[in-house]
Amino acid sequence: MSEARGEPAQPQATHGFAIRPSSRVISLFNDRTCSAMELKGKKVTLRELRQIDAEPLLAHRKCNLTFFEKTLPKLPDCSLTPEYIGQEIERNRCRREEGSAYRFGVFENASGDLVGEAELSKPEKSCDPRLGPHYAIGKRHCGQGYATEAVKLLLEYGFGDLQLDLVRTGVLPDNCAAVRILQNFGFQEDGVWAERLEIQGVSRDLVAYVLSTKVWRSGDG
Numbered sequence: 001m002s003e004a005r006g007e008p009a010q011p012q013a014t015h016g017f018a019i020r021p022s023s024r025v026i027s028l029f030n031d032r033t034c035s036a037m038e039l040k041g042k043k044v045t046l047r048e049l050r051q052i053d054a055e056p057l058l059a060h061r062k063c064n065l066t067f068f069e070k071t072l073p074k075l076p077d078c079s080l081t082p083e084y085i086g087q088e089i090e091r092n093r094c095r096r097e098e099g100s101a102y103r104f105g106v107f108e109n110a111s112g113d114l115v116g117e118a119e120l121s122k123p124e125k126s127c128d129p130r131l132g133p134h135y136a137i138g139k140r141h142c143g144q145g146y147a148t149e150a151v152k153l154l155l156e157y158g159f160g161d162l163q164l165d166l167v168r169t170g171v172l173p174d175n176c177a178a179v180r181i182l183q184n185f186g187f188q189e190d191g192v193w194a195e196r197l198e199i200q201g202v203s204r205d206l207v208a209y210v211l212s213t214k215v216w217r218s219g220d221g
């Protein structure tokens with residue numbers, strides 16, 4: 001990654017959000033526009049998106065439109081502009097401040113390229129208060145364990161720094177790779193998600209999956 005990095009994270013508040021000391025949150029650094037947090041893994045690093053990421057993020061989404069539309073809601077056409085994505089990045093900063101979502105770009109360590117997106121968030125259109133992992137990796141970079149590592153970093157952050165006791169997410173039952181990732185971490189089925197998603201013009205149910213900190217820690221050592 002090309003950004004200049006600062007010192008390892010120390011207890012401090014950024015944007016009104018207190019960062020607890022953690023070995024997992026490896027750095028906070030500043031550019032002139034905002035600070036960004038990153039969670040470093042072996043293959044990928046999750047880093048909060050900044051305004052300079054708007055163009056690469058737009059290119060990534062455009063490149064994967066058809067692929068993502070098989071399992072994720074269609075992006076509105078108006079969202080495919082750098083201006084819209086810039087506003088979205090700002091909105092995500094606000095969501096982090098209020099504690100409703102923690103969204104990151106997924107950057108490949110070998111190249112520094114943006115290869116996906118991942119977030120811990122409350123589901124949209126639902127009164128379920130639980131945060132949970134949501135993730136998408138570009139088609140060209142699938143099959144290399146990137147989503148697995150991204151989810152691991154999200155869970156370490158959620159159960160560690162955010163001190164969550166349970167995370168909850170929903171997936172399409174036929175999204176075999178996404179289901180497999182959750183099962184590999186010990187997620188258990190928890191009924192049908194009340195929310196329905198419009199996927200390729202069809203209203204679909206999601207299967208809810210939960211993971212408690214106890215189960216996570218028993219597998220995490």
Ligand SMILES: CC(C)(COP(=O)(O)OP(=O)(O)OC[C@H]1O[C@@H](n2cnc3c(N)ncnc32)[C@H](O)[C@@H]1OP(=O)(O)O)[C@@H](O)C(=O)NCCC(=O)NCCS
Nearest residue numbers: 071135136137142143144145146147148171176177178180
């Ligand atoms: C689903 C998605 C995140 C997977 O990303 P990825 O980086 O390829 O995933 P990983 O390489 O980390 O791991 C995939 C796991 O699923 C398994 N898998 C892949 N395809 C599979 C299939 N068709 N059936 C069953 N398991 C499958 C892999 O073997 C691996 O499991 P393993 O570690 O036990 O071997 C990616 O395809 C994607 O972004 N899709 C579009 C968006 C999306 O669906 N997001 C999930 C919304 S909940």
